[in-house]
Amino acid sequence: MKTIISSNGNKPDSGFDLRFGRAAWFCLLDEESGETSFHENEYKDALHGAGTKVVEKVIELGATRVISGDFGPKAKELLEKFNIQMVLLSDDSKSVHDIIKSIK
């Protein structure tokens, strides 16, 4: 299973970003191998439709779970349609690494 975590940087000690469509980076975690890779969000400054575009990216990357702090209504609807699990956390003091550690 692959999980996307919204992040404000491209390193494991980068902070967790509560925003989904407008997070600067996404960390893709492969739970089977434990490997992570970081993907820049090219839509973070889009005027509109960032959430929708990012969902397409999530699907492209093959993730089936997204961990973020807030999903817009359109992103939520799409993620639901594609059977991607949404997890909402409200604590943005965690780093991406902390979150990965707690999933394992």
Added chain:
Amino acid sequence: MRKVVAPPGFRGYKPYGNRHGRKEPVELLYEEYEAIKLADYDLMNQQEASQLMGVSRATFARVYESARRKIAHALVETREIRSVFGNADLDTSWRICGECQARFNIPGNMQIHRCPMCKSEDTYQIKKTT
């Protein structure tokens, strides 16, 4: 019914350092929480926010006003705020983990109801309490 994208991440708020003992809590409805979030956190105007919640602008204004008064009431009278379901329409079925408070949904093709974060089985479905 008012559309609510996601439930609030808390079951309640408690004041501390108050001297006047326990009082009846204020019940903040999910749709009131959502109205405050859209207007004062996401900084939407009332037109956008009302469309998002699927209600008229007047209804939105009423829900929002009620939310603000309840919060002011709780602050001034040092009362607890409790989040209750109200008339919310959550089109996704959300669960909350009793262990780590993570909120999550269970997609149609998934059988496990454990918390995806801490693997706790102590999770509960958010539903209307009557």
